[in-house]
Amino acid sequence: MSDLRDDPNESYRDSIATVDKQGKRVWIYPKMPSGRFYNWRNILGVFLLVLLFTGPFIRIGGEPLLMINLLERRFVLFGQTFWPQDIHLFVLAFITLVIFIALFTVVFGRLFCGWVCPQTIFMELVFRRIEYWIEGDRNHQIALNKAPWTIDKILKKGGKHAIFLGIAFLIGNTFLAYIIGTEELFRIVSEPPSAHLGGFIAMVVFSGAFYGVFAFLREQVCTTICPYGRLQGVLLDRDSVVIAYDHVRGEERSKFRKGEDRAAVGKGDCIDCKACVHVCPTGIDIRNGTQLECVNCTACIDACDHIMDSINKPRGLVRYASEREVSEKQPFRLTLRMKAYSAVLVVLIGVITALIVTRTDVEATVLRTPGMLYQRQDDGRISNLYQYRLVNKTMHDMPIQLRLLEGQGEVKLAGRDIFLEKASITEGQVFIILENSAVSGVENRVKVGVYSGDQLLEELSVLFTGPMPGTR
Numbered sequence: 093m094s095d096l097r098d099d100p101n102e103s104y105r106d107s108i109a110t111v112d113k114q115g116k117r118v119w120i121y122p123k124m125p126s127g128r129f130y131n132w133r134n135i136l137g138v139f140l141l142v143l144l145f146t147g148p149f150i151r152i153g154g155e156p157l158l159m160i161n162l163l164e165r166r167f168v169l170f171g172q173t174f175w176p177q178d179i180h181l182f183v184l185a186f187i188t189l190v191i192f193i194a195l196f197t198v199v200f201g202r203l204f205c206g207w208v209c210p211q212t213i214f215m216e217l218v219f220r221r222i223e224y225w226i227e228g229d230r231n232h233q234i235a236l237n238k239a240p241w242t243i244d245k246i247l248k249k250g251g252k253h254a255i256f257l258g259i260a261f262l263i264g265n266t267f268l269a270y271i272i273g274t275e276e277l278f279r280i281v282s283e284p285p286s287a288h289l290g291g292f293i294a295m296v297v298f299s300g301a302f303y304g305v306f307a308f309l310r311e312q313v314c315t316t317i318c319p320y321g322r323l324q325g326v327l328l329d330r331d332s333v334v335i336a337y338d339h340v341r342g343e344e345r346s347k348f349r350k351g352e353d354r355a356a357v358g359k360g361d362c363i364d365c366k367a368c369v370h371v372c373p374t375g376i377d378i379r380n381g382t383q384l385e386c387v388n389c390t391a392c393i394d395a396c397d398h399i400m401d402s403i404n405k406p407r408g409l410v411r412y413a414s415e416r417e418v419s420e421k422q423p424f425r426l427t428l429r430m431k432a433y434s435a436v437l438v439v440l441i442g443v444i445t446a447l448i449v450t451r452t453d454v455e456a457t458v459l460r461t462p463g464m465l466y467q468r469q470d471d472g473r474i475s476n477l478y479q480y481r482l483v484n485k486t487m488h489d490m491p492i493q494l495r496l497l498e499g500q501g502e503v504k505l506a507g508r509d510i511f512l513e514k515a516s517i518t519e520g521q522v523f524i525i526l527e528n529s530a531v532s533g534v535e536n537r538v539k540v541g542v543y544s545g546d547q548l549l550e551e552l553s554v555l556f557t558g559p560m561p562g563t564r
Contacts, residue, residue, distance in 0.1 A: 103546055108315055108316075108375075108385055109375030109376055109385065110311060110315060110374070110375055111454075117312075118375070120257070120310070120311055120372075120373065120374065120375045121230045121233050121234050121487070122220070122230065122366075122370070122372060122373045122375075122391070123229060123230040123371045123395075124220075124224050124229050124230070124368040124371075125216075125371045125389075125391040125394055125395065126394060126398075127390075127393070127394025127395070127397060128394065128397075129390035129391075129393055129394050129396060130390070130391065130394050133206070133207060133217070133389070133390065134157070134217060135214075136207060136208075136215075136300050137213045137215075137217040138276040140208065140210075140213055141217070141218075142234050142268065144210070145262075145266055146433070147270065148266065148270055148273070148274045148277075150196070150268035152170055152171025153171045153300060153487045154171075154487050155168050155171045155172075155173060155487055155518075156168055156171075156270075156273065157170060157171070157513070158170075158270060159270055159271070159273055159391070160270055160271055161271060161272060161273065162271065163271075163272070165193070166515065167182075171487070172448075172485075173485055173486075173487065173515045174485075175455075175483055175485065175517070177455050177483055178451070179446055180447070181444065181448065181451075184440060184443060185443050185444060187440060188437065188440040188441060188444060189240050191433060191436055191437045191440060191518065192437055193320075193323075193465055193514060194327055194433055195430065195433035195437055197320075197323065197324050197327040197328065197332075198327050198328070198329070198332055198429060198430055199332060199333060199430055200332070200333050200334075200388075201324060201328060201332050201333060201335070201382070201386075201388055202320065202321065202324050202334070202386060202388045203335035203388045204388055205314065205318075205321075205387040205388055205389075206322065206387045206388035206389035207388070207389060209387075210383070211314065211318075212314070212373075212387060212389060213314050214263070214306055215306055215310060215311075215373070216373060216389065218259065218306075219256060219259070219306045219307070220373075222252065222255055222256070222259075223252060226251060226252045226255075227248055227252065230370060234532070235502070236248065237520065248426065254346060255306060256303060256306060256307045257299075257303050257307075258319070259306075260299050260300075260302040260303035260307075261299040261303075263298075263299075264295060264297075264298030264299035264300075264302050265277060265281070265295060265298070265299070267298055267302075268291075268294060268295055268298055272291065276291070276475070277291075279293060279352075280292060286562070295408045311373055311374045311375070311385075314374060314385070314387050315374055315384070315385045320385055321384040321385065321387075324384065327353075328382065329427070329429075330414060330415040330416045330419075331414050331415075331416055331424070331425065331427050331430075332414055332415075333412055333413065333414050333424060334379075334382050334386070334388065334412070334413070334414070334415075335378060335382075335386060335388050335390065335392065335393060335410065335411070335412060336377050336381075336382070336410070336411065336414070336415065336417075336418050337362075337368075337379045337381070337409065337410050338408065338409050338410070338411070338412040338418050339379070339418065340419065341360060341361050341419060342359045342360040342361050342362035342379070342408060342409050343362065344358060344359055345359075345360055345361055345362035345363070345364045345379075345556055346359045346360075346362075346363065346364060347363055347364055348363035348365070348403055355359070361400070361405050361409050362379065362409060363399065363403065365399055367392075367395040367396060367398070367399050368396050369392075369393035370395070371391040371392060371394070371395045372389075372391060372392055373387070373389060373391065373435055374386065374387060378392045382415075392410050393410050393411060393412075396409050409519055410551055444480065451485070452485070452487065453484060453485055453486045453549060454483065454484055454486075454490075454512065454542060454544070454547065454549045454550060455482070455483040455550070456480065456481070456482050456483075456542045456549070456550050456552060457480065457481040457482075457484065457552075458478050458479075458480045458494070458522070458540055458552050458554050459478060459479050459480075459488065459554070460476055460477070460478050460479075460554065460555055460556075460557070461476075461477045461478060461479055461517065461521070464476070464477050465557070466556075466557050466558055466559065469525060472528050473525050473526060473527055473528060474525070474526055474528060474531050474558050474559070475500070475504075475523045475524065475525040475526075476523070476524050476556050476557060477506070477521060477522075477523055478521065478522050478523070478524060478554065479520075479521055480494065480519065480520055480521070480522050481517065481518075481519045481541070482510065482512055482517065482518050482519075483516075483517050484512045484514060484515060484516050484517070484518075485515070486514060486515070487514045487515060488514050489511065489512065489513050489514050490511075490512050490544040491509065491510065491511050491512070491544060491545070492510040492511070492512050492542060492543070492544055492549075493542075493543045493544075494510075494522055494540055494541070494542060494543075495541050495543055496524070496538065496539070496540060497539040497540065497541045497551065498538070498539075499526060499527075499528035499530045499538055500526065500527040500529070500530045501524065501525050501527055501530060501538075502524075502525050503522055503523070503524055503525075503540065504522065504523040504524075504525060505520070505521075505522050505523075506520065506521035506522060506523060507520055507521065524538060524540070524556060526538070526556065526558075529560070531558035532558075532561075533558060533560070534557055534558060534559070535553070535555060535556075535557060536556040536557070536558060537553055537554070537555065537556070538553070538554055538556045539551060539552065539553055539554075540552045540553075540554055
């Protein structure tokens with residue numbers, strides 16, 4: 093995306109605000125934001141935080157709201173259990189997510205990062221809040237870091253990092269609960285570490301990772317590690333709605349003078365107060381145009397609106413807008429690319445919805461045992477040995493029977509009766525025995541029904557081998 097103003101000096105694009113010319117880290121001290129957008133983000137952030145921390149404990153039909161159990165290859169979404177057999181749903185869901193991200197970015201830029209991303213929510217609404225509470229606002233934090241080590245500084249820094257570590261431990265355990273479930277997590281916490289060494293190590297690793305991210309990495313996750321910022325450079329165009337500086341209205345910028353008619357002397361509404369720069373959590377100057385470091389957190393909008401109110405100028409010098417709207421005063425419109433993404437997204441959502449609605453409660457596979465020939469029974473009937481595999485996708489137990497749907501014969505289990513427990517997989521062997529008259533050649537097709545009581549759950553077509561004609 094091109095710059096919002098024709099600035100011949102674009103040296104700011106050669107580096108990022110968090111690294112100096114020697115390649116060393118520049119620590120960002122953002123001023124505490126305030127304003128209407130910040131208040132709305134707080135409301136949304138609190139809701140998402142409550143949902144995140146209560147999610148593992150919310151049960152739907154006895155199952156958690158969300159669980160991604162990679163160890164058991166079992167995934168639960170809104171109480172519905174999904175298995176590796178549902179890989180086609182995962183593939184379609186992933187494609188849909190990519191299309192959604194592309195569409196969302198094309199239309200609204202990096203809005204997800206500023207409003208919904210867990211990194212931003214935890215950093216801006218939790219950890220920085222604690223930092224403001226203990227160390228003070230921007231200038232106080234700078235002064236504290238430059239000050240010599242005293243008892244007061246040790247207490248403030250030590251107390252802050254102790255709280256950070258405690259919150260990181262809580263976040264790490266919550267994420268672990270999404271992977272292994274709350275019951276297993278409680279066992280790890282309540283029992284000696286030696287009894288659950290793997291889980292204990294995972295708990296420490298998760299907690300340490302979150303502590304490192306929020307206490308030290310911070311905005312580096314958004315500007316350097318996360319690929320989404322670079323992705324937006326490919327997806328954005330002049331019609332994308334981003335946080336934009338209205339350079340037409342703001343330039344030429346100059347310091348504020350009381351009572352001056354700025355328009356008469358050729359000055360814009362920007363008084364070069366740098367309030368938008370001081371509140372930015374990634375340290376950029378939004379007046380330079382759209383940059384990959386911008387996470388659309390709206391802190392600069394609130395800061396600029398406050399300054400405009402104080403000098404009796406209309407709000408919106410920094411606002412949500414497209415480059416075309418700022419430069420050409422054209423309202424937002426849906427482009428052909430946006431419509432195409434939307435159409436593909438609607439189709440994919442429809443396909444996924446149809447697949448989920450038609451998804452069977454039990455998935456069955458019955459395959460003839462490799463390398464085994466047909467067998468002739470004592471009574472002259474012919475049998476084949478099969479391997480069955482049953483996946484229970486529901487949250488209730490069920491007895492299972494396999495029956496022939498056509499032809500003369502029977503299905504005989506090579507073992508005990510099949511009892512399929514909830515959210516589980518069972519395997520075993522079964523014989524299909526047919527009357528000699530029902531076998532017409534070497535290869536035959538028979539239909540097997542998977543029943544639970546009198547309810548037909550699934551119908552399968554399996555290969556049945558017999559003797560060649562004339563050899564009976």
